[in-house]
Amino acid sequence: MKVSDCMTPEVAVCDPDESIGTIAQQMAALDCGVIPLGQNNRLVGVITDRDITIRGIARGKGPHTPAREVMSEEVLYCYDDQDLDDVTSNMADLKIRRMPVVNRDKDLVGILALGDIALKDGEAGAGVFREVSEHGGPHSQDAP
Numbered sequence: 001m002k003v004s005d006c007m008t009p010e011v012a013v014c015d016p017d018e019s020i021g022t023i024a025q026q027m028a029a030l031d032c033g034v035i036p037l038g039q040n041n042r043l044v045g046v047i048t049d050r051d052i053t054i055r056g057i058a059r060g061k062g063p064h065t066p067a068r069e070v071m072s073e074e075v076l077y078c079y080d081d082q083d084l085d086d087v088t089s090n091m092a093d094l095k096i097r098r099m100p101v102v103n104r105d106k107d108l109v110g111i112l113a114l115g116d117i118a119l120k121d122g123e124a125g126a127g128v129f130r131e132v133s134e135h136g137g138p139h140s141q142d143a144p
Helices: 020-030 049-059 084-094 114-120 122-132
Strands: 034-039 042-048 098-102 108-113
Touching: 020 034, 020 049, 034 108, 042 049, 042 098, 084 114, 108 114
Parallel strands: none
Antiparallel strands: 034 042, 098 108
16 A cells, blocks of 8 residues: 555645744644644654654743744655555654655645554554554654
């Protein structure tokens, strides 16, 4: 199975200068926990509900704080034509729950989340979820 068979194709993109309050409201409206951040037609980061909570609110930042102050700048992504097993293995190793999906021209075409994987392949989704849920890993909330 390819990533394109499993991903969510409709993706909202916000500007990194938008406030975390505005982005949190958009997350609530879309019922999602991640929004890619783009500028000049390029993906420059992602912001998660956890980024807003840990890097923002927990550090005393208010709702008017620009997303760029709390976003994850290292954009980990996958390609829409990649094999889903390879990508889920990578997600498990990196301990990430969601990953932007790009085409070979690096245009954003979707988002892949554990929930998407579980809906298409419950066994694979359970395995990734188990590994992602273990403490530790290279993806940390410690950022400037």
